Structures are given as C-alpha cells and as structure tokens.
Amino acid sequence: MPHFAYTAMDSTGRTFKAVMEAENEGVVLSRLRDQALHCVSIEQAKRAKKTVGGKMKAKALVVFSRQFATMIDAGIPILRCLDILCNQTKDPILKNALDTVTSDVKEGMTLNEAMAKHPKVFSKLYVNMIRAAEIGGILDTILDRLAQFLEYENEIKSKIKSAMMYPTLVLIFSVVMLFALFSFVLPKFKEIFNGMSVKLPPITAMLFGFGDFMNKNWWIILLLVGGMIFGIKTWAKTPKGRFQMDWFKLKFPVIGDLSLKMSVARFCRTFGTLLSSGVPMLRSLEIVGETLNNAVLANAVDATRTSIREGNKLSVPLAQSGLFPSMVTHMIDVGEESGRLSEMLVKVGDFYDQEVENSVKGLTSMIEPMLIIFLGGIVGFIAISVMTPVFTLVNEMK
Numbered sequence: 001m002p003h004f005a006y007t008a009m010d011s012t013g014r015t016f017k018a019v020m021e022a023e024n025e026g027v028v029l030s031r032l033r034d035q036a037l038h039c040v041s042i043e044q045a046k047r048a049k050k051t052v053g054g055k056m057k058a059k060a061l062v063v064f065s066r067q068f069a070t071m072i073d074a075g076i077p078i079l080r081c082l083d084i085l086c087n088q089t090k091d092p093i094l095k096n097a098l099d100t101v102t103s104d105v106k107e108g109m110t111l112n113e114a115m116a117k118h119p120k121v122f123s124k125l126y127v128n129m130i131r132a133a134e135i136g137g138i139l140d141t142i143l144d145r146l147a148q149f150l151e152y153e154n155e156i157k158s159k160i161k162s163a164m165m166y167p168t169l170v171l172i173f174s175v176v177m178l179f180a181l182f183s184f185v186l187p188k189f190k191e192i193f194n195g196m197s198v199k200l201p202p203i204t205a206m207l208f209g210f211g212d213f214m215n216k217n218w219w220i221i222l223l224l225v226g227g228m229i230f231g232i233k234t235w236a237k238t239p240k241g242r243f244q245m246d247w248f249k250l251k252f253p254v255i256g257d258l259s260l261k262m263s264v265a266r267f268c269r270t271f272g273t274l275l276s277s278g279v280p281m282l283r284s285l286e287i288v289g290e291t292l293n294n295a296v297l298a299n300a301v302d303a304t305r306t307s308i309r310e311g312n313k314l315s316v317p318l319a320q321s322g323l324f325p326s327m328v329t330h331m332i333d334v335g336e337e338s339g340r341l342s343e344m345l346v347k348v349g350d351f352y353d354q355e356v357e358n359s360v361k362g363l364t365s366m367i368e369p370m371l372i373i374f375l376g377g378i379v380g381f382i383a384i385s386v387m388t389p390v391f392t393l394v395n396e397m398k
Contacts, residue, residue: 002022002023002024002044003019003020003044004019004020004022004025004028004042004043004044005017005018005019005042005043005044006018006019006020006028006032006039006040006041006042006043007039007040007041007042008032008037008038008039008040009037009038009040010036010037010038011036015040018102018103018106019103020103020106020107025042025044028042029042031107031108035106055093056091056093056094056120056121057091058150058154058157059154060089060090060091060094061094061121061122061126061150062147062150062151062154063089064085064089064094064098065143065144065146065147065150066143066144066147067085068081068085068143069139069140069141069143069144069147070140071084071085072139072140072143073140078105078111078139079102079105079106082098082101082102082105083102085098086098086099086102093120093121094121097115097118097121097122100114100117100118101114101115101117101118104117110131110134111130111134111139112127112128112130112131112134115127115130123291124287124290124291125270125273125274125287125291126146128274128279128283128284128287129142129145129146129273129274129277129279130142130143130146131279132277132278132279133277133278135278136278142277145273145276145277146273149269149270149273152269152353153266153269156265156353156356156357159357159360160356160357160360163360163361163363163364164360164364166364166368167364167367167368167371170368170371170372170375171371174371174374174375174378177375178378181382182210182211182214182215183214183215186207186208186211186382186386187211187215189386190208190211193389193393196393199389199392200389201385201388201389201392203384203385203388204385204386204388204389206385207381207382207385207386232245239295242295243295243296243299246294246295246296246297247296249294250294250296250297250323254363254366257359258356258359258360258363259294260323260325261352261355261356261359262352262356263292263293263294263297264324264325264328264348264352265349265352265353265355265356266291266292266349267288267292267297267301267324267349268328268345268346268348268349268352269345269346269349269350269353270287270288270291270349271284271285271288271345272341272342272343272344272345272346272348272349273342273346274287274288275341275342275345276342276343276346281308281314282305282308282309285301285304285305285308286305288301289301289302289305296323297323300317300318300321300323300324303317303321304317304318304321313333313336314332314336314341315329315330315332315333315336318332327348328348328352331344331345331347331348332344332345332348
C-alpha cells in the first residue's frame with residue numbers, strides 16, 4: 001500500500017506534516033476531513049523506515065510518561081502532546097518510536113495499538129495499562145502511575161548497581177594484578193634462581209610452572225573461558241536450558257535468595273499496578289509472567305492462571321508452587337478476602353524491595369572482606385614461594 005506525505009492545517013491555523021498509508025489520495029483527504037483538518041499539499045512518497053541502534057535509556061521513558069501525564073491533565077489533545085514530546089525528546093530510539101506512534105494515531109489507530117508496534121520501547125505492561133486507561137478515560141492518572149512505577153524500578157536497579165560497583169572494581173584489580181605478577185615479576189625471579197643454580201622447593205617450582213603455563217598458553221585459557229561463556233549463553237537460550245539456569249539461580253546459596261526476593265518484589269509491584277489500573281486479573285497474570293525474567297516463576301504464574309480459571313483463589317496455587325514465601329501468599333489471601341488485593345500487593349512489593357536493598361548491602365559487606373582475604377592469601381602465597389629459595393640461598397652462602 002502506498003504512503004502519502006501531506007501538510008495539513010487544523011482549526012487554529014497550525015500546520016504540520018505527516019505521512020499516511022492509504023490506497024489513494026482520496027482516502028487520505030477523506031480521513032483528514034474526518035479529523036477536521038484542511039489539506040494544504042499532498043504527494044505520494046516512500047515511507048522510509050528509520051533504524052536506530054543502541055538501547056533506550058530507561059529515564060527517557062520516565063520523563064516522557066510524566067510530561068505526557070501533565071499535558072493530558074492540562075487538557076491538551078493527545079496528538080498535540082505526541083507532537084510536542086516527539087520534538088523535544090533527546091533519546092533517538094524513543095524519538096523514532098514516537099514519530100511512528102504519532103503517525104499511526106493520526107491514521108486512526110488507538111494509542112495502545114500504536115505503542116504495541118514498538119515492544120522494545122513500550123513493554124506489554126506499558127501498553128496494557130495505556131489500553132486500560134483509554135477504556136476508563138483516566139489516561140493522565142495511569143501515565144503518572146506508570147512514571148512512578150518505572151522511576152521506582154530504575155531506582156532499585158541503580159541502588160543494586162552502585163552497591164556492586166566496589167566489589168566488581170576490587171575483583172578486576174585483583175585479576176589485573178595477578179596477571180602482572182605472573183607475566184612480569186615471577187619470570188625475573190626464575191631467571192635469578194636459575195642463574196644461581198638454587199634448588200627450588202616444590203611449592204616454588206609449582207608456582208613457576210604455573211606461571212610458565214600461563215605465559216605460553218594464555219590464548220588457550222582465553223579461548224576456553226570465551227567458549228564456556230558462549231556455550232552457556234547459547235544453552236540458556238533454549239527453553240530447557242533457560243529453565244535449568246533459572247532454577248539454578250533460585251537455588252544457589254545467598255544469590256538464590258536475593259534473586260527470589262527481586263522476582264517476588266517485581267511480581268507484586270507489577271501485578272498490583274496492573275490490577276489498580278483496571279487490567280483484568282488473568283491478563284495481568286499473563287503480563288506479569290512475561291516480565292519476571294525467570295522461567296521457573298513464569299511457569300508457576302501460568303499454573304496459577306489455569307487454577308484461577310478452574311475457580312480457585314489466587315493464593316492457593318501460589319502457595320502450592322512452593323516458590324513464593326508464605327508471607328506473600330498469606331498477604332494475598334487477606335487482600336482477596338478484604339477486596340484490597342492491589343493495595344496489598346503494592347505493600348508486599350515495597351516490603352520486598354526494601355528486603356532486596358538490605359540483602360544487597362549485606363552481600364556487598366560480605367563480598368568485600370572475602371575478596372580482600374582472597375587477594376591477600378594469593379599475594380602471601382606468592383611471596384612465601386619466592387622468598388623460600390632466597391632464604392635457602394642465604395643459608396648456603398653462610
């Protein structure tokens with residue numbers, strides 16, 4: 001179907017340019033008349049598809065949602081809002097998506113249908129909440145709620161990243177330092193000991209042998225590590241591999257508990273937000289299962305949907321799965337009985353967000369001394385291994 005580039009004028013005299021897909025010019029003119037727009041010029045054009053690489057910044061969507069909510073609350077029409085936001089956003093990926101969304105809405109699509117065409121920008125959670133907002137006529141309220149939800153989730157992620165920054169830097173420094181020791185320092189000592197015909201203790205000989213292996217076969221080690229990482233990633237993309245990897249994440253000591261708390265927090269917060277926005281429960285559970293990023297928990301949520309269709313309460317299949325903490329299922333049960341399920345879910349989500357933050361702080365406070373002890377142990381081992389032949393040499397000279 002051809003595309004037509006046109007310039008139109010609204011009742012206030014404001015002109016704007018856009019592109020519409022239609023069978024012919026007559027259809028375009030008819031649609032413009034239906035929208036109370038006067039066509040200034042029109043010509044057939046090829047609609048170029050914009051491709052923008054990279055990843056959209058999460059903060060850009062938060063700002064867009066807040067500004068969109070403010071404009072809608074001020075009584076500005078949706079198309080005018082989209083035009084303004086498209087022109088002022090700086091994120092190229094969001095700008096490209098908004099440009100297409102604006103054109104699709106002008107052609108007669110609903111806002112949620114236009115956004116659904118850009119799943120990398122607008123998630124299913126976002127699209128379904130917009131759909132519920134359009135049906136209920138509360139777009140400004142839902143947009144503001146979405147902005148709060150996205151902002152809070154980004155804040156939690158930022159806290160986790162900042163808490164893990166120091167241990168990561170210490171680990172990287174440790175690896176670099178060990179590489180420098182084995183590549184430059186130990187070979188010098190080996191030359192000195194060989195020149196003096198010193199009999200090396202077994203521990204020193206083993207250390208020098210490991211250093212020689214590292215220097216001669218470092219590329220093999222890199223290939224093995226790279227191949228292992230590639231193999232694990234490839235295997236994790238298969239349904240069976242992903243399920244087993246996610247199961248391992250939940251069962252791994254310390255990390256598994258943190259991963260479960262993060263998933264429970266996201267489940268409760270997302271589910272509560274969808275329910276309070278008017279999205280039906282079964283549809284909400286479907287969306288939540290897709291946003292958990294854990295196949296094991298997603299299967300439990302799917303089983304919950306099936307159980308609800310059969311007439312069971314929400315809390316029963318969640319408790320039977322054995323994955324959700326008893327406090328969560330009891331709170332959900334209370335919420336169902338009191339008719340305040342969405343509020344209860346949000347409160348549980350807030351509680352587990354705080355638990356995640358505390359767990360991350362505890363984990364980092366435990367990792368930091370362990371890394372320092374590990375690094376100190378390796379350096380001490382190398383120092384003893386190198387100094388032992390020196391003491392032997394000194395004794396022989398005496």
